[in-house]
Amino acid sequence: MPLHALPTRERLTEVRYEIRGALARRARELETQGRTLVKLNIGNPGNFGFRAPEHLQQAIVQHIADTDPYTHQQGLPQAREAIAAHHAARGGFEVSADRIFVGNGVSELIDISLRALLNPGDEVLLPSPDYPLWSAATILNDGRPVYYQCLPENGFQPDPAEIESLISSRTRAIVLINPNNPTGASYPRETLEAIVAIARKHGVLLMADEIYDHILYDDATFQPLAPLAGDLPCISFGGLSKVHRACGWRVGWAVLSGDRSAMQAYTQAMDLLGALRLCANVPGQVAIEAALNGLDTITPLCSPEGRLFETRRALIEACEASAHLDLVAPAGALYGFPAVTGPAAHAFDDHAFALELLETEDVLIVPGSSFNVPYRNHFRVTLLPQPEVLRDVFARIDRVLEKRAAL
Numbered sequence: 001m002p003l004h005a006l007p008t009r010e011r012l013t014e015v016r017y018e019i020r021g022a023l024a025r026r027a028r029e030l031e032t033q034g035r036t037l038v039k040l041n042i043g044n045p046g047n048f049g050f051r052a053p054e055h056l057q058q059a060i061v062q063h064i065a066d067t068d069p070y071t072h073q074q075g076l077p078q079a080r081e082a083i084a085a086h087h088a089a090r091g092g093f094e095v096s097a098d099r100i101f102v103g104n105g106v107s108e109l110i111d112i113s114l115r116a117l118l119n120p121g122d123e124v125l126l127p128s129p130d131y132p133l134w135s136a137a138t139i140l141n142d143g144r145p146v147y148y149q150c151l152p153e154n155g156f157q158p159d160p161a162e163i164e165s166l167i168s169s170r171t172r173a174i175v176l177i178n179p180n181n182p183t184g185a186s187y188p189r190e191t192l193e194a195i196v197a198i199a200r201k202h203g204v205l206l207m208a209d210e211i212y213d214h215i216l217y218d219d220a221t222f223q224p225l226a227p228l229a230g231d232l233p234c235i236s237f238g239g240l241s242k243v244h245r246a247c248g249w250r251v252g253w254a255v256l257s258g259d260r261s262a263m264q265a266y267t268q269a270m271d272l273l274g275a276l277r278l279c280a281n282v283p284g285q286v287a288i289e290a291a292l293n294g295l296d297t298i299t300p301l302c303s304p305e306g307r308l309f310e311t312r313r314a315l316i317e318a319c320e321a322s323a324h325l326d327l328v329a330p331a332g333a334l335y336g337f338p339a340v341t342g343p344a345a346h347a348f349d350d351h352a353f354a355l356e357l358l359e360t361e362d363v364l365i366v367p368g369s370s371f372n373v374p375y376r377n378h379f380r381v382t383l384l385p386q387p388e389v390l391r392d393v394f395a396r397i398d399r400v401l402e403k404r405a406a407l
């Protein structure tokens with residue numbers, strides 16, 4: 001007798017995470033057939049020769065014997081103290097360790113923080129493009145993503161007036177990803193202040209995904225949201241995955257700020273959800289204090305002569321040299337988000353292009369529409385490879401676009 005097919009959750013049909021989706025599966029097939037691919041789909045520093053800094057590794061090795069027990073659901077006290085001190089130093093803004101939650105990466109905390117907030121039909125204002133986990137977690141927690149546009153012609157900056165126009169009686173939160181994945185935009189203080197004023201007027205939670213806070217190029221600056229929000233309910237997310245190149249350790253944090261009594265029920269909800277998953281990976285938690293109190297190892301990589309700076313420059317030069325590409329140079333984070341323009345963009349489908357690039361040129365990128373944008377002529381690459389690898393990739397990209405332009 002045939003076995004019944006297992007049912008799945010219906011709302012999963014609305015969820016996409018193409019960074020690790022069908023194209024990545026096809027890439028694995030090609031690799032098993034012996035092809036050597038350049039995979040620029042994931043911002044995974046360890047895949048490109050980066051290691052977590054030595055002092056973080058040593059902290060784990062030194063304390064590994066103490067990491068057997070579960071910790072408190074919010075995380076090790078000394079890790080939360082280090083996060084509180086880091087926030088105070090970064091933004092001149094006191095946060096209290098008892099309002100900090102350590103999680104298995106920012107990913108887990110995005111999910112928990114939305115689960116603690118949303119009731120069916122509640123709306124969350126998300127940037128378009130977004131990091132698609134934000135859309136997925138909103139949907140899977142019974143919410144509805146409502147997108148505000150960060151358009152390339154505006155340097156991928158949000159427009160506060162548009163954000164306000166999208167607020168409804170069901171809006172529960174405004175999400176900002178700053179510096180942004182996938183665009184690399186970093187937001188000026190005035191924009192953030194305008195968005196804070198909207199959140200205040202309409203009584204909605206601010207959620208600031210600041211996982212790339214110290215990954216900045218040229219004269220770009222980073223303005224944390226929480227100090228501007230003051231007494232307004234705000235959650236700021238950070239972690240070790242990018243700035244400290246330790247994504248496999250699964251360490252992130254969520255810092256709650258704003259009026260304590262206004263957030264009391266919400267904090268208890270976060271605490272309950274945190275308790276249900278017991279605690280975050282303890283060896284990873286041990287590395288937090290070492291990371292935040294230790295040497296700054298990311299700024300040298302982003303400064304002139306630094307590896308990320310050089311690869312970003314290779315990206316900018318490749319796009320300038322191409323007759324088929326436009327780029328808003330990333331101010332921060334680990335990605336470029338170029339647009340295909342001109343004759344090569346005629347009847348363009350970013351998925352078909354990504355597949356063609358994979359099949360014919362052995363390069364894996366992420367189609368722009370994976371980031372919930374209404375246009376289909378962008379793609380994302382990570383800035384993590386060596387500059388010469390990126391130059392070679394863009395030569396291959398141009399070859400495909402040249403053929404398309406000639407059609």
Ligand code: PLP
Binds near residue numbers: 241
């Ligand atoms: N938020 C953004 C904007 C990201 O780009 C990522 C990972 O790429 C995450 C969150 C998740 O990071 P973590 O490794 O801490 O789960």
